[in-house]
Amino acid sequence: MSNITQGSLNGFISETQNQFFNLLNREMKFDKEVDSWLFMSTPWPVFSILAVYLFFVLIYGPKMMKKREPFNIKTIMMAYNFIQTVYNCYIVSAMFITPGVSDYLKNYVCHPDETENSSLLIRQFYSYSWHFFLSKVFDLLDTVFFVLRKKQSHVSFLHVYHHVNMVITTWTYLRFFKGQQAILCGALNSTVHMIMYSYYFLSALGPHMQKYLWWKKYLTRLQIFQFIIGLTFAVSLFFYDCSFPRVFAVYMIADVTLFLYLFVLFYKKTYSEKTKSG
Structure with missing residues (x-):
């Protein structure tokens, strides 16, 4: 009886695996041009960047900074935040400046038109996706700056997981799936980051700006x-x-x-505790 049960379980697992991989093979999409773009041909450059990032922000960086004074990188941070603001603004604006994008998304958001009529627009979508992925790689510098400024408490699980996850997700999406629907989520995310890096830029100007930055908690919202x-x-x-x-x-x-879930927990912990202590 136990052999029959074990055999049935193994058969079920094997059949589930076969169906999953068949589905995956049907849904994956490849494109010689897109797959040859910087970082896209193989996962090793991305994994190498993430490995160096994790090693520095979690192990080497804190150890290096243990007996050092925080680095004064105000100018570098201001330049970085400004560039990130402009870059994310470019990603969002390019979508809406490009003729036909709004009509395409309105009519084909559920079932994309992949005929020759939309081929040029789809190439543009792929280009936006690549720039979006690249912005997630640049985002990793956020954590590096925290470490160099000896703000290791900011290097939380949420922060590190978020950055690593976004790099892997955006790379995987463009490399293997290449759907156009997620462009909407990318545009929304870039809009949020444009506002976020604007806040960081203003904050880096100095303490005199704090009275104008009352909207920080609304950024988390x-x-x-x-x-x-x-x-x-x-x-x-x-x-x-x-x-x-x-x-x-x-x-x-x-x-x-x-x-x-993680951001709601962060919001409650950060702002509920401040309200209570206040």
Whole structure:
């Protein structure tokens, strides 16, 4: 009896694996031009960057800074925050400046038009996705600056997980799935980051700016709102049976749900405790 049960279980697991990999093979999309772009041909450069990042911010950096004074990198940070603001602004504006984007997303958000008529626009979507991925690589410098300024308490699990996860997710999406629907989530995320880096730029100007930065907690609320929108969108893509990779849709739902939970916890811990102590 136990042999029959074990055999049935093994058969079920094997069949589930076969169905999963068959689904994955059907949904993956490859493109010689896109897959040859910087960082896209192989995962090793991205994994190497993330490995160096994790080693520095979690091990080597804190040890190096233990007996040192914090680095004065105000000018570097201001330049970085300004560049990030402009870069994210470029990603968002390019989408809406490009002719036909709004009409395409309005008419084909669920079932993309992949005919020759939309080929040039789709190439533009791929280009936006690549720039979006690259912005996530640049985001890693946030943590490096925390370490160099001896603000290791800012290097939380949420912070590090968020940065690493976004690099892996955006690379995987563009390398293997290349759907156009997620462009909307990318535009929303870049808008949030444009506002966020504007805040960081103003904050880096000095203590005299703090009285103008009362809207910091609303920035966190905006990030939470972003995850709610993203989760709703991912669920809609899945349950309306849109032409979007179902494997990636399920991943997005799980991933954004976790982000939403972690950011809500962060918000409660940060601002509820401040209210109580105040």
